[in-house]
Amino acid sequence: MPPVFSSLLPRLHAARQRLAPLRRWRPTRRMVLWALATPPALLLLYTLVLIPFTPAISDIRKAKTEQPAQVLSSDGKLLAQYQWAHREWVPLGRMAPPVSAALIATEDHRFYQHWGMDWRRTAGAALATFGGERQGGSTLTQQLARNLFPEEIGRAPTLTRKLKEAITAFKIELLYTKDEILETYLNTVPFLYNAHGIEMAARTYFDTSADKLTVLQSATLIGMLKGTSYYNPVLNPERALQRRNTVLAQMVKRGKLAPEQFEALKKRPLRINFERQAEPQGPAPHFAQQLRKWLIAWADDQGYNLYADGLVVHTTIDSRLQAWANQAVARQGRQLQNVADAAWSQRGAWGTGNALVQTLVRESPEYRTAVAKGQTPEEAAKALWADAAFMRALRQNKTRVQAGFVALEPATGQIRAWVGSRDFAQDAFDHVQQARRQPGSTFKPFVYGAAFAQGWKPTDTLVDEAVEINLPGGEVWRPSDASAPTGRAMGLREALVYSKNTITAQLVQKVGVGEVAQLARAMGVRDSKLDIVPSLALGTSPVTLKEMVSAYGTIANAGAYRPPVWVTRIEDRQGRVLQEFAPVAAQQVLPVQAAQTLRDALRGVVDQGTGRGIRTRFGIRADVAGKTGTTQDNADGWFILMHPQLVGGAWVGFNDSRITLRSDHWGQGAQSALPIVGDFFQQALRSKALDARVRFVDAQERDFFGPLRERLRGWWQALLALVPAPSAPPPPRPVPAPLPVPPELPLPSPPEVPPQPPAEITESAELLPLPSSTPSAAPVLPGVVVPAQDWPRPAVRPGVVVAPEDWQGPADRSPSP
Known part of the structure; x- marks a missing residue:
């Protein structure tokens, strides 16, 4: 044996003697219990700390009953409404039955059994996430909490967000019935194209109303909720069709749809009838737009929410x-x-020989984009001049007559x-x-x-x-x-x-x-x-x-x-006058x-x-x-x-x-x-x-001789x-x-x-x-x-x-x- 190893043996033996008591140590039952109880206790303590940072009960009541501000003319006609999003609230009874059936079967089939959180689904989602397959596991009530309070809860995939979401969901369950929660969810969920709620979604994608949605149409819209952009039936019809059939299969699994119906329905096409829903402008849209800016400042000063407190604004x-x-x-x-x-369609009026038209072409975003991509200014201008569609659109935009009246x-x-x-x-x-x-x-x-x-x-x-x-x-x-x-x-x-x-x-x-x-x-x-x-x-x-x-x-x-x-006066939703605006004294x-x-x-x-x-x-x-x-x-x-x-x-x-x-x-x-x-x-x-x-x-002329002098x-x-x-x-x-x-x-x-x-x-x-x-x-x-x-x-x-x-x-x- 080499001399070096011989010198190490006594040291190793001494270290073994010192570690011998540790090998004989065994944890006690109390220690095991404390070790098991510590993580849940810390989690519970952290949850209690987060409660003040979640929406209060009063905030939840206000979100459920929020009403947009109404702007009225001096003779009582509606001019505009100020609301968070373009939607029309419909009660649950006026929604087609397949809508709620598809939603519950796909998103939360134990919705009527839990109190805001589905512990089995949450645990399963956590195990799947640890295994590398990320899953959400949120109930409908948790999703509603996230939709109603996106800023307070957040959307980052963190433990803090999930805890805030769960706390808010419990508060919602304490305040409202299951049907009220379901109705609120279906009226607030976004569906792209400025359509919020099932009524606007039905009009946008199928040109119908929420009470007339069929099983296929309901499954298509509910299928979008997993990812509105990814399953957009307008831009991604194949994905939307597959997702629709998945929703139908879930309805069969939960007893909401017969198997033979599923076999017949899954072969049908989407049949989208898309039409973007424009917000109603009202008779005085520019007036309402300018008034909104003033009202936001007024509401902030007075402690009101212009979009939720149901203010009634009486205008002139x-x-x-x-x-x-x-x-x-x-x-x-x-x-x-x-x-x-x-005038502008005459020969030579809108052509390359007009110096103003040349300037307008060079000021266009298309010209700047072409130059940024490497074309020379001359090449970019020449290409745009030769583009008949571009020149026609530019002329229509620039020569559109405008007017104002007050x-x-x-x-x-x-x-x-x-x-x-x-x-x-x-x-x-x-x-x-x-x-x-x-x-x-x-x-x-x-x-x-x-x-x-x-x-x-x-x-x-x-x-x-x-x-x-x-x-x-x-x-x-x-x-x-x-x-x-x-x-x-x-x-x-x-x-x-x-x-x-x-x-x-x-x-x-x-x-x-x-x-x-x-x-x-x-x-x-x-x-x-x-x-x-x-x-x-x-x-x-x-x-x-x-x-x-x-x-x-x-x-x-x-x-x-x-x-x-x-504005002459502003009232609350009960008709109480909050402020009157008397005419300012003349100067x-x-x-x-x-x-x-x-x-x-x-x-x-x-x-x-x-x-x-x-x-x-x-x-x-x-x-x-x-x-x-x-x-x-x-x-x-x-x-x-x-x-x-x-x-x-x-x-x-x-x-x-x-x-x-x-x-x-x-x-x-x-x-x-x-x-x-x-x-x-x-x-x-x-x-x-x-x-x-x-x-x-x-x-009246005060001077008697004034008119004579003037004459x-x-x-x-x-x-x-x-x-x-x-x-x-x-x-x-x-x-x-x-x-x-x-x-x-x-x-x-x-x-x-x-x-x-x-x-x-x-x-x-x-x-x-x-x-x-x-x-x-x-x-x-x-x-x-x-x-x-x-x-x-x-x-x-x-x-x-x-x-x-x-x-x-x-x-x-x-x-x-």
Whole structure:
């Protein structure tokens, strides 16, 4: 034996002697019992610790009885419901018997015997999982707990999740009967395609209702519950068929189906009749969408759940006015869409030779995807241009006419009608509160209102002459009109009626751009940014339709601003009033006399100017006033009309402001937006929803000699107009202290949205002739850049750069009375 091993033997012998007592040790019975009892005790202790972290009894009661919030119109009609998911609750008695039979036989055949957990099934699932074959083992009650409280319980395959699931299942079993649990389960389980519950699933996959489901249809739907995507009968029909037959076999095994029936049924095809179920939009979907955001914040502050507490929200929307607004937008939208389709389908309009079309192709997701995959920009663009289906879809998307309309009561600020687009399903973007577009000439009343507030009179004159305004950076702004300047004096009322750009540009210089912007904000344009530049007077700063209609409501309300209101009260499910919303006190932001003078001038727009289609086309004889507006290249058409009881306004255009109707006639506000407003008011007046006899009430003149002085002043101005030499403009009025800017609206700010490309104020190589009754005039100097207007352009002479505007009156006529 080697010496090394000889030296180790004594050490090994000593170690053996020390371990001898341990070999003789045997565990006692108490030790064995403690060892066996320790894991269950620890598990029980951990379970007790988890109980406070599971849904409470009150939460389970609320989940079982949750009711969506209901939004009602002012006359009690349902406008919308706010609920967690798209489903319709049906009682267990109204479900076909094969539904519950298939569910219990497949998912939990001892459902009526256990108290939330099936211990045998749980133990079998655990042994199978340890053996490498993962199984769930959850009962229907456990699945319901997971479906009702996904965040509190979780879905991770952990011991903690299973324990929370079991605890919640025991609570559910203590509270409700087996049939109530089964009914709740079948009404809350998801089935893909935004279909929750057996009723929506029956409609989606078989175009029937839950009470008419056959054995095969029931087995197909119940079979999906093991994996809705994997066993989707629309995308994976073979898997769904196999799973359906498995469910039928389980029904035979549990005595729910005869064997001979199974043999006959398993050979039949699926026969899916699929139709995705769209959520009901209601008559005012854009209004409901914007209101939801405000209500969520209100409910959070007050401790309510908007989707479960059964709140009843009473709004200011009038269901009749809303219906007429929907019809007016739909009718005019169809007509304008025909115009757009005809214009953009012409040869060369939508082709590779159009620089705008080339840009749109390069901005498309398909182009970016092709370049990302390795194609050169030229190859990607060429391939897309050659793809007829792509080009057709791009044209339909980009040239889809859009519109917005809103109406409110000027005396209260209550919103009565709201249409955010032509079709909420096609375009959920809200063109009332979200979209910001250039208002064009509809912004001019703020300029004249500021002037009247500073003491200017409607008969005060400015000379219609070429205007040059120096801007920072050495630029020169030269606003002009469709016709050349006449060189004569023109009253402010006439200038507003015929929307003279040269007069408005001079007036804003005398009044002050800052004062105009301040007045616009005070009157209702409170969320959009206004650029303090001279061109603001001609409507170059984008604003929302809601802001403009609210501001015109201030004019109709004799200069008193009221913020828009859309909710009158909120009740709980028992009808108890939780909060009432009284009208906010009016703020006098424009002097009454100035507001009345401005309102009277806007009457002239309807009686004589570009808004006269309200009288001639729609036959409205009520006391109304309004203003049209059109931006450069007819990108945006506007019209706002004021009645003593209601103010309504419409915008028409495209989501991409680079797209237009390609028509100098149809693109103007008097032809695109005015018909929507005229149609709406015509219906409201005919039905007596508005009183045609009501007139604006002007404050009485306090000075006895005031009317006489005004008449003499008018005669004097008319006499000056007959003098050949142009009369000098009146001296500038003293500028009073700035108008105070009222506090912000008590409503939430509109959501941030990607900015829409504004309609640029660009040059136009067109010259518009004057109306036939007007003497010819010298053309406008080249290089004049002005905003667009509303009057049709019957003829064009190339080579002279001007921009259109609203004025259509004779150049040499006297100021309007």
